[in-house]
Amino acid sequence: MNLQEHHYSARIRWTGNLGSGTSGYRSYSRDHEVDVDGPGLLLGTADPTFHGTKERWNPEQLLLAAVAQCHMLSYLHVAVKNGVIVTGYRDTATGSLRLNRDGSGEFTGVVLRPHVELQDESQASLADSLHGEANRLCFIARSVNFPVHHEPTSGRTPQHS
Numbered sequence: 001m002n003l004q005e006h007h008y009s010a011r012i013r014w015t016g017n018l019g020s021g022t023s024g025y026r027s028y029s030r031d032h033e034v035d036v037d038g039p040g041l042l043l044g045t046a047d048p049t050f051h052g053t054k055e056r057w058n059p060e061q062l063l064l065a066a067v068a069q070c071h072m073l074s075y076l077h078v079a080v081k082n083g084v085i086v087t088g089y090r091d092t093a094t095g096s097l098r099l100n101r102d103g104s105g106e107f108t109g110v111v112l113r114p115h116v117e118l119q120d121e122s123q124a125s126l127a128d129s130l131h132g133e134a135n136r137l138c139f140i141a142r143s144v145n146f147p148v149h150h151e152p153t154s155g156r157t158p159q160h161s
Helices: 059-081 121-137 139-143
Strands: 011-014 032-036 040-044 086-091 094-099 105-112 114-118 148-150 153-156
Touching: 059 086, 059 094, 059 105, 059 114, 059 121, 059 139, 059 148, 114 121, 121 139, 121 148, 121 153
Parallel strands: 105 148, 114 153
Antiparallel strands: 011 032, 032 040, 086 114, 094 105
8 A cells, every 4th residue: 555645436326317417407406415435424415506405514614614613623733733732713704716618717815813722822823824734735735726715813712711
């Protein structure tokens, strides 16, 4: 096994045939299933703008989530390497998609807004600076063709009474 190369697989199955297949643009559902070994089934659809439903994940949400997850995991790794003890992490990520006249489209950017809770608030400046290295290491951010920006904040873990 080559430790430098990893392979992933996913099985996609369209479940949106409403009886007449793709006989018209509005004659079928965009519902589908994504299955991978391990976590199991994820229910997908198109964005509601493109005739999907709000109750299922759409590819744009999954792409944004993948960028944010990868950054968080890379950041936690970088924090350990730099002696920063993270006690909490949350992010409110946003992404922008541009539609083109020919019906195509692409993401034009993602903004991650990670808030990192620290054991030692005096490390806040260092903690904020580590997002650059995390972005450099993140497999997903390195793979997309749009910019991934960061607006980090950090502070002390709130004390619960």
